Amino acid sequence: MRVFLAGATGxxxxxxxxxxxxxxxxxxxxxRSPEKAEELRAAGAEPVVTDALDRAAVQAAVRxxxxxxxxxxxxxxPRRIDPRKIERDFALNDRLRSEGTRLLVDAAKAxxxxxxxxxxxxxxxxxxxxxxxxRESDPLLHDPPKSFRRTADALADLECTVLxxxxxxxxxxxxxxxxxxxxxxxxxxxxxxxxxxxxxxxGTGVWSFIHIDDAARATVAALGHEGGGVxxxxxxxxxxxxDWVPALATAVKAPRPLRVPAAxxxxxxxxxxxxxxxxAQGASNELAKRELGWQPTYAxxxxxxxxxxx
Numbered sequence: 001m002r003v004f005l006a007g008a009t010g011x012x013x014x015x016x017x018x019x020x021x022x023x024x025x026x027x028x029x030x031x032r033s034p035e036k037a038e039e040l041r042a043a044g045a046e047p048v049v050t051d052a053l054d055r056a057a058v059q060a061a062v063r064x065x066x067x068x069x070x071x072x073x074x075x076x077x078p079r080r081i082d083p084r085k086i087e088r089d090f091a092l093n094d095r096l097r098s099e100g101t102r103l104l105v106d107a108a109k110a111x112x113x114x115x116x117x118x119x120x121x122x123x124x125x126x127x128x129x130x131x132x133x134x135r136e137s138d139p140l141l142h143d144p145p146k147s148f149r150r151t152a153d154a155l156a157d158l159e160c161t162v163l164x165x166x167x168x169x170x171x172x173x174x175x176x177x178x179x180x181x182x183x184x185x186x187x188x189x190x191x192x193x194x195x196x197x198x199x200x201x202x203g204t205g206v207w208s209f210i211h212i213d214d215a216a217r218a219t220v221a222a223l224g225h226e227g228g229g230v231x232x233x234x235x236x237x238x239x240x241x242x243d244w245v246p247a248l249a250t251a252v253k254a255p256r257p258l259r260v261p262a263a264x265x266x267x268x269x270x271x272x273x274x275x276x277x278x279x280a281q282g283a284s285n286e287l288a289k290r291e292l293g294w295q296p297t298y299a300x301x302x303x304x305x306x307x308x309x310x
Contacts, residue, residue, distance in 0.1 A: 001223065002026045004065045004113070006052060006104055007073035008045060009036040011179040012119070012172075015216040016073070017043045023220060028065035052100045062107035069223055070108040072118035072162070074100050080187040083273030087147050094154035101158045105165050116167030117222050122208055122232045122283040123174065123276070124155050130204075133238055134283045136171070136230040145271045159230070166228040172215050173208035173234035173283060176301070177308045180212055184252055184309050192245075192254035200269070200277035201262040203242030208234035208282040211304050214296040221294040231288040236299040238282020244301060251305040 003020055007013050008029030020027050021044040029045040030052070031037060037047035050061045052074050062070065076092040101118060108116050124141050125134040132138075140159075144152040159169050176182035183189065191197040210218075210233055218233040245257050266274045288294055298304030 001069055002065065002067045003223070004028045004030065004062055004067035004070045005045070005073065006030045006071065007075060008040055009033060010073055010075050011175060011212055012215055012219070013073045014179060015212050016071070016219060017045050019216050019220050021045065028067065030061060052096055053103065055103050058103045059107045059110060062111045067108070067111060067113050069115040069117065070104065070113045071219060072101060072104050072116070075119070084270040086272055087150060090151050094150050097154040098157040101161045105161050105167070109165060115223065116162055116165050117219060118158060118162040118167060118169055120155060120159055120169045120171045122171035122234050123280060124152060125281060125283070127279055127281060132281045134232070134281060136232055136287055145275055147270060147272050163228055163230070168222050168225065168228055169230045170219060170222060171230060171232045171283065173210040175212050175215060176209055176304065177212035182248065188248065189252040189254065192249045192252060192257060195255055195258055197245060198258040198260040198265065199242055199245050200260055200265040200274055203240055203245065203277065205241045205277045205280035206238045206282040207241065207244060207280055208238045209301040209304070210234050210296065211298045211308055214298060218288060218292060218294045221292040225292055229291070231292060232283040232285050233288055234283045234285045235296050235301055235304065236285065237301055239301055241277050247302060247305055251309040
């Protein structure tokens with residue numbers, strides 16, 4: 001299968017390229033960085049350097065690749081996200097999710113691609129009762145913190161555009177592993193080493209994780225799935241902040257994290273930062289396992305942290 005991979009040099013793109021090639025796919029990898037084009041060529045992909053927000057350039061790149069499938073992994077996030085300034089930090093990323101998705105989907109349809117797969121997130125569901133583990137049919141955020149509103153709108157826009165083209169939306173959990181912020185050299189490990197990643201309040205927010213390689217394997221599995229749909233790509237074990245933050249500190253050999261009252265954390269991390277540490281909820285992977293025939297290698301983040309980050 002000829003595959004056009006947009007965002008081929010991001011964290012998941014770098015894991016996807018060799019998996020796709022090993023599976024016998026011909027890969028055209030799109031990047032905005034000329035310096036990374038040779039990285040793609042060395043991995044066995046045909047590189048194309050394109051501005052993802054340039055309609056004519058995207059149309060030309062996809063048309064020339066003649067793909068049977070287009071995979072959208074475009075992101076543009078700083079290495080360290082400041083929760084007080086996420087509107088600033090997410091500005092380009094939000095454009096890629098809204099405007100960039102429309103351009104890429106239009107190009108895919110014009111080129112006759114039979115399959116479109118796009119990256120979304122599994123941590124933008126509307127908050128339910130305590131202990132809720134969200135399924136794909138649950139509603140997304142409808143009243144997010146003000147600083148996250150544009151991002152929530154961009155996510156909804158992305159999903160609507162992809163599903164409107166009978167595509168597949170993969171709602172990934174929080175990535176960990178090589179090249180991510182949750183890695184031995186990532187920004188979260190650095191923050192833990194400096195004791196800047198505390199447990200906020202009682203640490204009741206629940207996160208769903210996924211190893212970056214398991215996310216890539218799920219994406220490859222989605223290539224073989226007929227029809228569209230939405231799938232949570234997470235592990236089997238949604239994790240309270242009070243559990244995973246100390247475990248991550250142990251895995252990366254950082255000091256034991258501090259505990260900080262929510263009122264004090266709000267001064268430093270803002271409303272959004274406190275919300276994800278105290279009110280976030282997890283997601284279920286049952287549908288992806290059943291319909292995509294996918295199983296995470298690291299079913300539990302505890303074993304994953306030790307194996308991938310230690």
